[in-house]
Amino acid sequence: MTTERESDQLLVERAQAGDRGAFDLLVMKYRRRLMRLLKRVVRDPCDTEDVVQETFIKAYRALPYFRGDAAFYTWLYRIAVNTARNYVAAMAHRMNTAAVRFREQAHALDEHLSDNTTPESVLASKQIALTVSAAVDALPPELRMSIVLRELDGLSYEAIAELMACPVGTVRSRIFRAREVIAEHLEPLIDKPADGRW
Numbered sequence: 001m002t003t004e005r006e007s008d009q010l011l012v013e014r015a016q017a018g019d020r021g022a023f024d025l026l027v028m029k030y031r032r033r034l035m036r037l038l039k040r041v042v043r044d045p046c047d048t049e050d051v052v053q054e055t056f057i058k059a060y061r062a063l064p065y066f067r068g069d070a071a072f073y074t075w076l077y078r079i080a081v082n083t084a085r086n087y088v089a090a091m092a093h094r095m096n097t098a099a100v101r102f103r104e105q106a107h108a109l110d111e112h113l114s115d116n117t118t119p120e121s122v123l124a125s126k127q128i129a130l131t132v133s134a135a136v137d138a139l140p141p142e143l144r145m146s147i148v149l150r151e152l153d154g155l156s157y158e159a160i161a162e163l164m165a166c167p168v169g170t171v172r173s174r175i176f177r178a179r180e181v182i183a184e185h186l187e188p189l190i191d192k193p194a195d196g197r198w
Contacts, residue, residue, distance in 0.1 A: 008072035016063055023063070027056050030073060033153070034080050040136065040148045041084045051087050055080040070162065077163045081145060088141060127189055135185035139178055146171055147178035 002010070014022035034052045042048040058079050066075060136144060142164070149160045157175075161168040
């Protein structure tokens with residue numbers, strides 16, 4: 001039985017030998033993971049799709065140079081992170097932050113509502129979800145990317161360090177700072193009076 005890394009390596013070798021179908025299998029395998037990773041960085045769903053597609057184009061062009069020193073997904077994620085960084089830098093002056101934040105908060109609201117039936121618990125869930133989403137969105141890109149890779153993608157500190165091309169200590173520091181900022185945003189909700197009024 002082969003590991004994921006070995007199975008990816010076999011597909012990479014087939015793709016390097018000219019088997020386009022092998023690369024298509026890698027795209028199918030990792031497309032959703034890249035979308036989940038990049039949607040919090042790029043924010044706009046259509047633009048995220050474009051950045052993911054550009055990532056795979058870059059990966060395909062660079063495939064002859066892939067030696068397998070790192071796992072394929074690590075190499076691919078590094079390309080994705082760099083592509084997203086470049087995109088965000090190029091588009092920053094054109095983004096309407098308020099409109100983007102509103103769409104994301106509405107989406108986060110749908111995702112995070114709990115099954116609790118009391119109006120108070122539904123309101124609390126909405127407020128927490130919106131607060132966390134807004135706090136993550138407001139983070140500087142390096143902190144946002146680190147916390148998303150750790151909390152949403154479940155990557156280890158070492159994997160994040162490799163993807164972001166920085167020391168593990170820097171990753172730990174960024175994630176610690178991101179969690180601090182999110183906690184600061186949640187503090188007013190936690191300190192809310194028992195009667196439910198602000």
